[in-house]
Structures are given as C-alpha cells and as structure tokens.
Amino acid sequence: MAFTAEGSLLFQPYKIRGMQLQNRIVLPAMVTRLSGDDGFVNQAISDRYLSFARGEPGLMVVEAMGVHDAKSGPLLRASRDDFVPGLRELVNGIHATGPSKVAAQIIHFLKISRSGWRQKIQDLSRDEITAVIEFYGAAAGRIRDAGFDAVELHMAHAYTLSSFLSRMNNRHDEFGGRSIENRLRVPSLVLKRVREVVGDDYPVGIRYDGEEAIKDGYSVADSSMMAVRFAGLGADWISISAGGKFEDAIHHKGEPLYPYTGYSGDRCMPSSGYPDGLNVYMSDAIRAALRARGLETPTVATGKIRTPELAESVLQSGRADLIGIARQLLADPMWPKKVREGRADTVVPCVYNNVCKALDERFHRVRCTLWRKHDLHAPDAPDDTTPPAWPEGAAVTASPKDGRVHLEWTPAEDDGGVYGYMVLRSEDGTDWKHVDSARGVAHRFEDPSALGGLAYSYRIVAYDMAGNRSQPLGPVAITLPGV
Numbered sequence: 001m002a003f004t005a006e007g008s009l010l011f012q013p014y015k016i017r018g019m020q021l022q023n024r025i026v027l028p029a030m031v032t033r034l035s036g037d038d039g040f041v042n043q044a045i046s047d048r049y050l051s052f053a054r055g056e057p058g059l060m061v062v063e064a065m066g067v068h069d070a071k072s073g074p075l076l077r078a079s080r081d082d083f084v085p086g087l088r089e090l091v092n093g094i095h096a097t098g099p100s101k102v103a104a105q106i107i108h109f110l111k112i113s114r115s116g117w118r119q120k121i122q123d124l125s126r127d128e129i130t131a132v133i134e135f136y137g138a139a140a141g142r143i144r145d146a147g148f149d150a151v152e153l154h155m156a157h158a159y160t161l162s163s164f165l166s167r168m169n170n171r172h173d174e175f176g177g178r179s180i181e182n183r184l185r186v187p188s189l190v191l192k193r194v195r196e197v198v199g200d201d202y203p204v205g206i207r208y209d210g211e212e213a214i215k216d217g218y219s220v221a222d223s224s225m226m227a228v229r230f231a232g233l234g235a236d237w238i239s240i241s242a243g244g245k246f247e248d249a250i251h252h253k254g255e256p257l258y259p260y261t262g263y264s265g266d267r268c269m270p271s272s273g274y275p276d277g278l279n280v281y282m283s284d285a286i287r288a289a290l291r292a293r294g295l296e297t298p299t300v301a302t303g304k305i306r307t308p309e310l311a312e313s314v315l316q317s318g319r320a321d322l323i324g325i326a327r328q329l330l331a332d333p334m335w336p337k338k339v340r341e342g343r344a345d346t347v348v349p350c351v352y353n354n355v356c357k358a359l360d361e362r363f364h365r366v367r368c369t370l371w372r373k374h375d376l377h378a379p380d381a382p383d384d385t386t387p388p389a390w391p392e393g394a395a396v397t398a399s400p401k402d403g404r405v406h407l408e409w410t411p412a413e414d415d416g417g418v419y420g421y422m423v424l425r426s427e428d429g430t431d432w433k434h435v436d437s438a439r440g441v442a443h444r445f446e447d448p449s450a451l452g453g454l455a456y457s458y459r460i461v462a463y464d465m466a467g468n469r470s471q472p473l474g475p476v477a478i479t480l481p482g483v
C-alpha cells in the first residue's frame with residue numbers, strides 16, 4: 001500500500017530523555033573523511049551536515065569522532081578542549097537549519113599498521129583500560145559542552161569497545177574470557193563514567209553489533225542480553241549495526257587493514273545483492289528481550305531500509321522504535337522531507353553499489369556515485385517541479401553483450417540539466433523494478449543480472465536535480481540466449 005505521512009508512525013514525534021524528535025528517522029553515523037588529519041570541523045564537514053539537516057531527519061548522528069589523539073586517517077576528534085569551538089559551530093549551524101536533533105558518535109580505536117599488524121584488547125594493560133574509560137568520559141563532556149543534544153557511544157564493528165563485547169575477546173581476566181558478564185565489563189564502565197560526566201538529564205545512546213557475522217562470533221542471543229545490561233544502566237537508545245570486523249577482513253599489501261572487506265563488512269554495509277531490511281531481525285529480537293524485562297529503551301534498526309513502506313512496516317510490527325537510514329540519506333539527504341510532503345516519487349534512490357564505502361576504505365572524501373562528477377555533496381534541491389522530457393523520436397535499445405543486456409538511449413532534456421537515469425526492468429510488463437541508475441552524462445548501461453532464457457522489458461526514467469522524474473522511455477524487450 002502506498003505510504004502517507006499523515007497517521008504514520010514514521011512521522012510521529014518520539015521523546016528520548018527530554019529530547020523531542022520530530023520524526024522517527026535517524027541518520028546513523030557515517031564517516032565522511034572530509035576533515036583533515038587534524039580532526040577539526042571544516043567547511044566541507046559543515047556543508048555535509050547542513051545538507052543532511054535540510055532533509056529534516058528526527059535525529060542526526062554526526063560521524064565517529066576520536067576520544068583520543070591516536071593517529072588515523074582523516075577523522076573528527078573530541079579528544080581535546082580545542083575541538084569544542086568548531087563542534088559548537090557545527091551544532092549551531094545544524095540547529096539553525098532545521099528541527100533535527102543532533103548527537104555525536106564517539107569512538108576509541110586501537111593501533112593498526114600497513115603491515116597488517118594490529119593491536120588487540122589483550123595487549124591493553126589495566127592502566128590503559130582505565131584510560132579508555134576516562135577518554136570516553138572526557139569526550140562525552142566536551143560533546144555536551146559543544147551543544148550536541150546527545151552522545152552515542154560507538155561499541156560496534158572492529159573498534160575497542162566492540163572488541164571487548166566480542167566472542168573473540170581472548171582476555172583471561174575480569175575483562176574477557178568466555179563470560180558475557182566479563183565481556184560487558186569495560187563497555188559498562190564506559191557507560192557509567194559517561195553518565196557521571198554528562199549527568200542524568202542528557203541522552204546517551206549505544207551503538208553496537210546485533211550480530212558479529214563472523215565464524216564463532218556472537219548473534220542475537222548475546223546481543224539481546226547486552227541490550228538488557230545497557231538499558232539497565234540507563235542507555236537511552238540501542239542502535240543496532242552488524243559485522244564490520246577485523247577477524248575476516250582482507251589485507252591488501254601495504255594498506256592498513258579495513259574491517260569492512262570481508263563478509264562481516266558486507267553485513268554492515270550490505271550491497272545491492274542483499275535483500276532490503278536484512279538486519280531488522282536483530283532489532284526485533286533485542287527489542288523483544290528488552291520488553292520482556294519491562295525495559296522501554298528504544299531500538300534503532302538499520303541496514304538497507306530505503307522505502308517509507310518498509311520503514312513504516314518495521315515500526316508498525318514493533319520490530320524497532322526508530323529507523324536508521326544511512327546510505328539512502330547520503331544519496332538523497334532530502335528523503336525525510338520529500339516523503340513527509342508526499343513526494344517520495346522524487347527521491348533519488350541509492351543503488352547500494354558501495355562506492356561510498358570504497359572511498360572510506362581509501363581515506364578519500366566520501367561522496368555518492370550518483371552525484372555530479374566533482375561535487376562534494378548532494379545537489380541542493382532546486383525549487384523546480386518540471387520533470388525532464390524526451391525529445392521527439394527518443395528511443396531505448398537493448399542488445400546482448402558478453403552475457404549482459406546492453407542498453408542505450410537518447411539523452412533526455414531538462415532546463416536545469418538531467419541529473420540521472422533510473423533503469424527499470426520487468427518480467428511481466430507490469431511489475432517494474434529499479435535495477436540500477438546511471439549519472440546524467442551516461443546514456444548507456446549494462447545489466448549483469450539478467451538470466452538467459454527469460455523475457456525482460458526495460459524502461460528508462462530520467463530525473464533532474466530536484467528528483468522530478470520523466471515519463472518512462474520504452475519499453476524495449478530482450479531475451480538473452482540461455483545455455
């Protein structure tokens with residue numbers, strides 16, 4: 001059924017420890033690699049977050065920022081007081097732009113080297129563990145001083161606190177071993193310390209993996225109990241990610257190990273080959289465990305939730321309280337506003353090809369492949385309601401090429417320029433699926449996912465900067481030769 005914002009849960013306000021969200025859409029943390037190695041907020045960082053703010057998600061979580069000064073690639077920092085003025089300016093700008101509340105995600109990570117070596121939590125002395133706890137407390141205090149509405153503690157993926165939670169935690173003291181209680185000890189002490197520093201009136205969220213997605217890693221049986229602990233200690237939301245571990249990462253010679261290169265990386269940032277909403281079951285199980293113990297802490301489900309229909313059904317069925325949408329908001333930051341205003345058909349859809357992830361891996365500035373070639377941010381949605389049009393005689397052709405369907409079409413026309421083309425495919429001529437998109441400069445596309453022997457039809461839809469879509473061009477029919 002088509003989604004309408006009125007009467008939906010997605011656009012109902014939600015209150016977290018006094019912080020009123022105007023809708024239930026969360027922008028989860030996404031590092032941008034836009035800061036310099038110095039870790040200060042700069043113009044590019046500010047522009048990126050103001051563009052998200054214009055879309056009006058309920059809560060924006062600003063990308064992971066280091067609680068300590070250890071070397072890494074470009075990464076924001078909250079490790080010293082001199083970072084506070086820049087962070088304050090960022091928050092003020094976001095608040096001045098729209099109604100979104102804004103949290104900062106804070107992270108501690110261990111050392112890695114280009115040789116593939118990495119420091120492990122087993123290497124940490126007791127003093128170093130105490131320092132980690134203090135780093136988190138001090139950084140959370142700075143986040144509050146900078147005016148953020150909340151702080152989120154990064155306990156997910158391959159980083160320090162996640163490694164304590166992990167079943168791969170090989171410490172033999174009270175901070176490790178096979179017991180979940182011991183694995184929870186350092187993350188719990190961090191949460192307690194942060195609470196002491198920020199006070200009882202300040203929202204503190206946790207983000208961690210619902211499933212490690214590695215051999216012998218933990219799944220929802222453990223992560224449900226972790227949520228019970230965090231909620232019991234007063235965490236204000238439980239944001240659930242998945243995977244992103246060093247254990248199955250692939251080492252490229254001479255490069256630092258990137259924890260999203262293995263299967264667990266796929267589960268963290270699932271590409272087009274995975275089904276929509278694949279990680280929702282984790283939020284479902286964790287939320288059920290909380291509610292069974294009378295704990296009302298909200299859960300945030302994330303992972304290829306791209307349509308308002310899916311988001312709403314997750315909320316309606318009680319599988320999550322808030323919906324995290326990361327890459328789709330990178331592709332089109334105006335998603336929440338467009339959907340609320342009944343303009344979901346002007347959303348520029350993410351194609352989940354993970355070009356943004358590949359840029360992150362190489363410490364390059366994170367951008368979306370759908371944006372115009374040299375743009376550092378999504379284009380500002382112009383006040384334009386006129387869609388692109390096809391010139392007289394426009395056509396789309398399809399031919400077989402090396403086991404793929406090769407499509408070519410006549411360029412569309414638009415006053416402000418064509419921003420991109422959506423490739424739609426159908427087997428029955430009625431149910432049209434968006435298989436991929438091409439940038440406005442491209443007028444051809446090769447579909448590698450067509451099965452020989454099946455009859456397909458293709459249509460092309462052009463869209464402009466505001467997301468206005470043309471009438472479909474086509475259809476054109478083709479059947480690839482089978483075996």
Ligand SMILES: Cc1cc2nc3c(=O)[nH]c(=O)nc-3n(C[C@H](O)[C@H](O)[C@H](O)COP(=O)(O)O)c2cc1C
Nearest residue numbers: 028029030031064268269303304325326327356360
């Ligand atoms: C480029 C990039 C950077 C990311 N950085 C972070 C981060 O700093 N902290 C975090 O918890 N998750 C990070 N993530 C994971 C996202 O928050 C999100 O969980 C993931 O992309 C799946 O959601 P999606 O399918 O809606 O994109 C990042 C993802 C991407 C693509």
Ligand code: SF4
Nearest residue numbers: 350351354356368369
């Ligand atoms: S680069 Fe690809 S996966 Fe990343 S936001 Fe853009 S379309 Fe989505």
